Amino acid sequence: MSPKEVIKRWVVLFNNGNADEIAELYHSDAVNHQVANEPVIGKKAIKEMFSQEFSTANMICIPEHIFEDGDWAILEWKDPLGLRGCGFFRVMDGKIKFQRGYWDKLSFLKMHNLPIPMV
Structure with missing residues (x-):
């Protein structure tokens, strides 16, 4: 699959909300770094992260744009509540x-x- 197809x-x-299947899209030593959090390293840890997140909140990703450049894909997204973001995938x-x-x-x-964590 091309990067755009993978995304x-x-x-x-x-x-x-399928942590098992989404984890299969990652290399065994992949890194998922949501900049608001610490990087998550490895397919197993990424699966655990998604399992935790999917059990915490009902999240929906509405793609606005998906761009592809070589082995990179960029996803610009929003959700039904008005949150917006972007992801870069190699x-x-x-x-x-x-x-x-x-x-x-x-x-x-x-x-x-x-x-809200207090630091």
């Missing part, structure tokens, strides 16, 4: 090797009535 599949699995051999996402964590926590 289209990723969106479907994300919206289904896809190698049909699997995600690296992902970086940008979104407003404070807005996400407030929208889903989740506790």
Whole structure:
């Protein structure tokens, strides 16, 4: 699959809340770094991250644009509550090797009535 095709599949699995299947889109040593959080390294840890996130909030990704350039895909997205963000995915051999996402964590926590950590 091309990077753009991988991201289209990723969106479907994300919206289904399927941590097992979405994890299969990643290399065994992939890195998922949502910049509001610490990087998550390895397919197993990424699966656990998605399992936790899917059990915490009902998240929906509505793609606005998906761009492809070489082995990179860029996903610009929104959700039904008004949150917006973007993700950068490096896809190698049909699997995600690296992902970086940008979104407003404070807005996400407030929208889903989740506790706001005090630091």
